[in-house]
Amino acid sequence: MVVVLDFGSQYTRLIARRLRELRAFSLILPGTAPLEEVLKHRPQALILSGGPKSVFEEDAPRPDPRLFAQGLPILGICYGMQLLAQAFGGKVERAGRAEYGKALLTRYSGPLFQSLKGEVQVWMSHSDAVTELPPGWRVAAETEENPVAAIEAEGAPLFGVQFHPEVAHTPKGLQILENFLEVAGVSRDWTPEHVLENLLKEVRERVGSERVLLAVSGGVDSSTLALLLARAGVDHLAVFVDHGLLRLGEREEVEGALRALGVNLLVVEAKDHFLKALKGVEDPEAKRQVIGRAFVEVFSQVARERGPFHFLAQGTLYPDVIESAGGHGAAKIKSHHNVGGLPEDLAFELLEPFRLLFKDEVRELALLLGLPDTIRLRHPFPGPGLAVRILGEVTEEGLAVLRKADDIFINLLKEWGLYEKVAQALAVLTPLRSVGVAGDERRYGHVLALRAVTTEDFMTADWARLPLEFLDEAARRITRRVPEIGRVVYDITSKPPATIEWE
Ligand code: XMP
Known part of the structure; x- marks a missing residue:
């Protein structure tokens, strides 16, 4: 098992999830957890997460220093790499400017990068950098901007990466984490x-x-x-x-x-x-x-x-x-x-x-x-159900209308093979009404909003770029089969500032 020490990175949870994807059991503990608490879980390796602080700040969270003397394999990520470098006698300084976003490794070698070939794109997000290596350590990777993108100790399973192998923007990151598990000899029995x-x-x-x-x-x-x-x-x-x-x-x-x-x-x-x-x-x-x-x-x-x-x-x-x-x-x-x-x-x-x-x-x-x-494989559905998808008072009539429209939308997503591509999709019945025409008759129907989002964790979300032809078909079907609905609109707001549900 692997203990992930959390120093406040927004990606810590993702690290633990990636390890589990690789069938290694992992738990997240506070970065400052004392040695005894960490050892209680019998870890075969440690990962030090990233974090928002600078290692030279007074109140920067630090791991229990005794952890470094246990002979445990350690991977430090971003702030975690800087903690590691500092703990073993290297130097960390504020970089001239922050490095943020995609970067390419111009050179890489060593056990962490075993079996990687060709271009390795990585995700960077830091403003401090390791400027002096601890004695006996070497650089394992560099980028155009950053001569110390990854480091490793000679003769000990200690590694640091300045980038984030756990995020999707580091496409070969899973292989890098797997290489670490291999070197560390972590059991892969979490099936x-x-x-x-x-x-x-x-x-x-x-x-x-x-x-x-x-x-x-x-x-x-x-x-x-x-x-x-x-x-x-x-x-x-x-x-x-x-x-x-x-x-x-x-x-x-x-x-x-x-x-x-x-x-x-x-x-x-x-x-x-x-x-x-x-x-x-x-x-x-x-x-x-x-x-x-x-x-x-x-x-x-x-x-x-x-x-x-x-x-x-x-x-x-x-x-x-x-x-x-x-x-x-x-x-x-x-x-x-x-x-x-x-x-x-x-x-x-x-x-x-x-x-x-x-x-x-x-x-x-x-x-x-x-x-x-x-x-x-169903999308999440809120406990209060359709009540928070009918704006204003919930009535039996409103529920009947929304239920039909929601069913058409969801089934159409499935028909088009889009249901599993979005994390959540919903229809919202608004109290707004608008004028329309059907045949020669004037109609005065409700405005229905459709929403589909992509997200990893539901804390932030992006609106799904559904094909226009799909949206066209959805609007036609809904207005044809649910006469109470006069207009269909598609919600193109991300979270934040909006939430996923409308209420
Ligand atoms: P929001 O709207 O806050 O939703 O962006 C995030 C996720 O939580 C669901 N949600 C709820 N789930 N009770 C629940 O059990 C609720 O009151 C509730 N409100 C929102 C929402 O569907 C989305 O998946």
């Missing part, structure tokens, strides 16, 4: 089969003969979790609350898939309860709160009626764990309501089997557990 086996064992041991309650939303995480519990053979009840804010055919699809795979599923029909609670509510945050509260009410009632349950299982993923542990104090943009705020008399022990997994790893597990692709 989906291995992960599944461990999880089944962990769940069986922890749960024993206790009962587990969980909420399924129809998304990949909670569906996979339900399947895991079913496969583990533990006593469970999966509750699917149909809040009436779902997409066309979604409930039937989830029911069919999970029941067939042995999940003990209870579907609660709660449409009227939610629509009543949402009546007259227009503000986006108020909607989320109303839905969150209604969910807790319905779910608690089931828990009481069908209980007692010792465990509450949740599909918490590693990025959520890192975020809450890191406590970066990001501003609250939207409150995300899933299962939270349960009443005090319902005390459960939490079971979070996916807390060390990334989303793509859950998808791999889902494949092993037999979840159909329609659910497994």
Whole structure:
């Protein structure tokens, strides 16, 4: 396993993900974690991430110096390389100017670059540079601008790269990371089969003969979790609350898939309860709160009626764990309501089997557990469902219109082979109405907005460059089949400044 020490780079998570793609287990710890905490995980190698500070600043975060004396293989990336160079007696200085963006390695050699051929493009983002190597180290790569783009120690598995091998703009970066794992002798046993086996064992041991309650939303995480519990053979009840804010055919699809795979599923029909609670509510945050509260009410009632349950299982993923542990104090943009705020008399022990997994790893597990692709490869869908895609008050009529339009858009994306090329696609029903003409008649229909985005992590996103012919077909089909819609527009705003959802 590899410990990635985080010094605050926006790419740290990506480093851990890339290592897992290479089937090496990896965990992220704070950069300043003491030696004992790092060694507890029995790492076979360390990676020092990049970071926004300069190594010569007083308050720059530094690793525990004892880590350098363990004989562990280390790769330092960007700021991490500078920390490494400094720790072994080299010199780091502010470069004349920042190097930012794509660069080409003009020369490269050594174990890190093993089997690389031809042009090697790398992504640079730094303003400090290593100006003097530690004694006994050599330069392993350079760019036009930077004579010290990568360094290595002679006779010890210590490496530094000034560029970012983990990002997509370094196309051969994965090979560079793989070379490091090879040199470091890191085990590559983090396969989906291995992960599944461990999880089944962990769940069986922890749960024993206790009962587990969980909420399924129809998304990949909670569906996979339900399947895991079913496969583990533990006593469970999966509750699917149909809040009436779902997409066309979604409930039937989830029911069919999970029941067939042995999940003990209870579907609660709660449409009227939610629509009543949402009546007259227009503000986006108020909607989320109303839905969150209604969910807790319905779910608690089931828990009481069908209980007692010792465990509450949740599909918490590693990025959520890192975020809450890191406590970066990001501003609250939207409150995300899933299962939270349960009443005090319902005390459960939490079971979070996916807390060390990334989303793509859950998808791999889902494949092993037999979840159909329609659910497994589905885009994320917000907990409050279509309610945040109808601007203003949520009504039954609005839901019916949006459901049809959304279904046409999503199916068309699939027909054109575009669904899997975008990270999320949605339709938004606006209260705006505009004049149109159909035959000889004047029409006064709603404006529907289509949105599709590409993104790695949903924190930032770019609008998807869908082909114009596709958009043309989407607008025609929607206005033809959904007469309540008079105009279709495509959202070309990135995040930031916009968010992915409109509310
Ligand atoms: P935004 O709109 O904040 O969305 O850019 C980022 C991702 O989060 C989803 N989203 C939600 N998910 N409850 C959820 O479970 C919510 O209230 C919620 N609001 C947004 C959104 O669909 C996107 O994937």
